[in-house]
Amino acid sequence: xxxxxxxxxxxxxxxxxxxxxxxIQEQGIEVEGINFFTGFxxxxxxxxxxxxxxxxxxxxxxxxxxxxxxxxxxIVDVIEEYKxxxxxxxxxxxxxxxxxxxxxxxxxxxxxxxxxxxxxxGFDFIITGEVIGQRPKSQLKRTMPIIARxxxxxxxxxxxxxxxxxPETLPEREGWVDRAKLYDFHGRNRKPQxxxxxxxxxxxxxxxxxxxxxxxxxxxxxxxxxxxxARHSRDYELDDIMLxxxxxxxxxxxxxxxxxxxxxxxxxxxxxxxxxxxxLYSTSHNGPMALIDGxxxxxxxxxxxxSVVARFGQGRTAERVEIELTLPDNGTQNLVVSPLASEAIxxxxxx
Amino acid sequence: xxxxxxxxxxxxCPLPVIRTQNxxxxxxxGDTLCVVCTDPGTKNDIPAWARIHGHSLVSIEDKDDLIxxxxxxxx
Ligand code: SF4
Numbered sequence: 001x002x003x004x005x006x007x008x009x010x011x012x013x014x015x016x017x018x019x020x021x022x023x024i025q026e027q028g029i030e031v032e033g034i035n036f037f038t039g040f041x042x043x044x045x046x047x048x049x050x051x052x053x054x055x056x057x058x059x060x061x062x063x064x065x066x067x068x069x070x071x072x073x074x075i076v077d078v079i080e081e082y083k084x085x086x087x088x089x090x091x092x093x094x095x096x097x098x099x100x101x102x103x104x105x106x107x108x109x110x111x112x113x114x115x116x117x118x119x120x121x122g123f124d125f126i127i128t129g130e131v132i133g134q135r136p137k138s139q140l141k142r143t144m145p146i147i148a149r150x151x152x153x154x155x156x157x158x159x160x161x162x163x164x165x166x167p168e169t170l171p172e173r174e175g176w177v178d179r180a181k182l183y184d185f186h187g188r189n190r191k192p193q194x195x196x197x198x199x200x201x202x203x204x205x206x207x208x209x210x211x212x213x214x215x216x217x218x219x220x221x222x223x224x225x226x227x228x229x230a231r232h233s234r235d236y237e238l239d240d241i242m243l244x245x246x247x248x249x250x251x252x253x254x255x256x257x258x259x260x261x262x263x264x265x266x267x268x269x270x271x272x273x274x275x276x277x278x279x280l281y282s283t284s285h286n287g288p289m290a291l292i293d294g295x296x297x298x299x300x301x302x303x304x305x306x307s308v309v310a311r312f313g314q315g316r317t318a319e320r321v322e323i324e325l326t327l328p329d330n331g332t333q334n335l336v337v338s339p340l341a342s343e344a345i346x347x348x349x350x351x
Numbered sequence: 352x353x354x355x356x357x358x359x360x361x362x363x364c365p366l367p368v369i370r371t372q373n374x375x376x377x378x379x380x381g382d383t384l385c386v387v388c389t390d391p392g393t394k395n396d397i398p399a400w401a402r403i404h405g406h407s408l409v410s411i412e413d414k415d416d417l418i419x420x421x422x423x424x425x426x
Contacts, residue, residue: 037365060365060392063399072403077369242363272361272389 005176006030007158008111009127011073012212013061015193015205016129016161021069022200023160024127027177031127033073034114035062036107038082039241040213068202078110079238086215087234091146096221098213100135101143104128108151115156125156125171131193132162132186141165161185161193214245223249226351230254230294239276243293246270248312249351252304256294257351260312263288275328280309283334284322287313303337310339352381360417364392368400371422375406378424383409388418397422 009021011033021031066073085106089099108126115123132141144166148157155170163172164184172179185192197205214220223244228234230251243259246266251257258280261267267289270279278292290309296302302325310321316339326332357374359367367388374384386397398408401422409421 035365037369041365060368060396060399062365063368063396063403066403067399070403073400075365075369075372075400077366 003122004028004030005124005171006032006122007125007127007171008115008123009033009071010107010111010129011035011062011065012129013065014129014212015197015202016131016134018065018069018129018202018205019193019196019200020127020129020160021071022202023182023196024158024177025069025071027181029177031069031071032121032123033062033066033069033071034111035073035075036078036082036110037075038086038103038213039079039238040082040086040215042213065205074114076110076114078106081110082106083236094135094216096216096218097224098215098221100216101146104130104143104147105150108147108153108157112152112156124176125158125169126153127158127160129161130159132165134186134188158182214241220244223351226251226257227293230257239273240293243273243291247288247290250308250345250349251351252308252349253294253297253301255297256292256301256305258290258292258305258308260290260309261288274326278328279326280306280323282310282313282315282321283324284320285310285313285315285318287315287321302333302335306335307337307340308345310337311342311345313339315339352379352383355382355384357384357386359386359388359390359393361389363390364396367393368396371397372400372404375404375422375424380424380426382424384422384424386420386422388420389416391418393418393420 007024007029009017009031011017025031063073085102086099089102091101094100111126115126130139132139132144148154158169158171159166161183162185163179163182165186168179171177227236227240246269247259247261249257249259259270261270270289270291273291280290281287287309292305306323306325309323313321315321319338320336321339323335323337324332325335355378357370359370367386367390371384371386378384394411397420401408405425407423407425409423412419
């Protein structure tokens with residue numbers, strides 16, 4: 001009997017990778033999934049933090065997809081290695097700070113590494129849910145061979161949803177999969193995918209609007225660039241990029257910014273960082289938790305931050321609001337400030 | 352068979368899942384692992400991860416703002 005062939009699939013949690021797996025499973029290939037966590041992924045935790053998303057099911061889409069497909073999913077932490085992809089993308093950025101082409105090359109390259117280091121598992125090839133022309137920069141006919149070549153995957157990289165528009169790959173040549181049963185999807189029209197999903201009886205799937213991560217988001221990208229400018233260094237830690245997903249960010253001075261929670265869920269989340277960052281909250285009125293990223297140079301900075309925080313609490317119309325400032329290794333101070341009026345906050349403070 | 356603990360407090364999903372996955376690789380079939388979390392998302396994600404990998408969920412308990420998820424390593 002012929003050996004059972006195996007593929008590893010890049011699973012983003014969206015519909016395309018889900019369909020790619022189903023197409024290959026239909027051909028009798030055993031599939032396992034792999035998902036990479038860069039720190040920028042749009043995931044359940046952003047819902048978990050904010051109050052108004054409480055009713056939404058807090059699920060990890062990649063895990064959920066894997067369960068629907070009946071495949072194992074390996075989630076890999078690539079936070080450290082990803083820094084080089086984001087900070088030095090050879091192929092540049094997309095519309096925002098998204099280095100999509102380099103990111104794809106990196107992820108397929110990591111899958112190649114996985115196949116090699118798990119050789120006892122006998123994976124024969126790699127599949128992705130890429131579709132030619134779907135994304136403006138990274139999913140073009142021209143970029144498909146670049147990804148295959150620069151990732152080191154070459155012809156063991158198969159894209160079942162658009163394979164018919166691409167040269168034959170090893171699994172097709174060897175007859176492990178039948179090219180005739182693969183697809184020729186292209187362009188931004190998602191109707192063929194939706195139709196195929198129906199055919200497979202899949203009707204609950206995530207449809208990420210911009211892309212698979214926060215780097216495609218304009219506001220998020222501008223906060224990231226602001227962070228680098230303020231620190232005079234293009235670098236980041238996981239805490240930095242997590243905090244960029246939470247709260248309002250206001251920068252009254254180049255040397256510090258105030259991160260103000262937008263609801264109770266975010267306040268609770270920011271509370272967890274009080275041992276690492278200076279924090280402020282009102283003791284006289286209900287109000288949000290706030291963190292300071294950067295440094296205060298003088299008392300005026302402290303007062304500015306406190307009056308910003310007072311502005312977002314229930315004491316916003318009060319004459320005086322008491323604010324407690326806690327420094328991670330220097331105890332607490334109590335301040336009494338007048339809240340800033342909304343019109344007194346310059347628009348350019350909002351990062 | 353032995354019992355193990357893993358501290359995932361303050362980590363957001365999917366990090367607790369990744370840590371659980373990596374820890375379970377070091378354990379033997381039948382061992383239990385108690386993962387201590389704070390992200391409510393773990394209550395869905397760790398059981399989902401366990402199901403797809405053939406491990407079983409022993410219990411989920413909320414206590415003093417912490418979530419304790421116990422899984423038993425499958426074959
Ligand atoms: S959207 Fe984000 S995760 Fe997706 S390819 Fe682009 S940079 Fe990578």
